[in-house]
Amino acid sequence: MATHLSAALQTFSGDPNLKKYLPEAIGKLGRYYSAPTELVCAARDRECRVFQRVLVEPFRIEVPVSIPEANCKIHAEIQLLFLYELHPGRPQPRVICSSKSACYLCNLFFHLYGGFHVPRTHGRLYDKWILPHWLDIPVERHLNLAVISTQLRQR
Known part of the structure; x- marks a missing residue:
């Protein structure tokens, strides 16, 4: 099994259009991991002003005792x-x-x-x-x- 994308694409025998699209699609897919990770790090960073005004508070609607x-x-x-x-x-x-x-x-x-x-x-x-x-x-x-x-x- 190939460990690098370029090596895997050289042995790929599927649709040639798909072969051209795969590197871009895999790059986009990789950002699904990196983007949220970077956002979490930024939210934890006290110097990042964007998140300083975000209010996070719990909210739950309590059901009255008259309704089981x-x-x-x-x-x-x-x-x-x-x-x-x-x-x-x-x-x-x-x-x-x-x-x-x-x-x-x-x-x-x-x-x-x-x-x-x-x-x-x-x-x-x-x-x-x-x-x-x-x-x-x-x-x-x-x-x-x-x-x-x-x-x-x-x-």
Whole structure:
């Protein structure tokens, strides 16, 4: 087995167009490792000013004791969305996602809600999916969320 890309390409017997493209593609693939590594190092470096104003804080929606937690699940994307509902003055991202693909209901809710992009969905339905209707959302947002909830039930 060849240890260098050039040696491997010399013995490559596949599509010639692919052979020309492989060095560039492998270089791009290598940056998937180096870019996040460099970002983590920069974030840890106190002299890097870009990350000094980034606020990282935990946020979790607590389920009231009147709702058995075994009967519901507030997905991560929905928790992020309701963080911005509870704090309307905060700058909002264009994309909301978690480490997993969004389920069907999260994807549909964000589609109806508008303003955020959800990059991927696996399209599965979960019977324990729930919106945190007990939260103290600002009054001016109630009508919009009620309309979205109605549209969600009609689909």
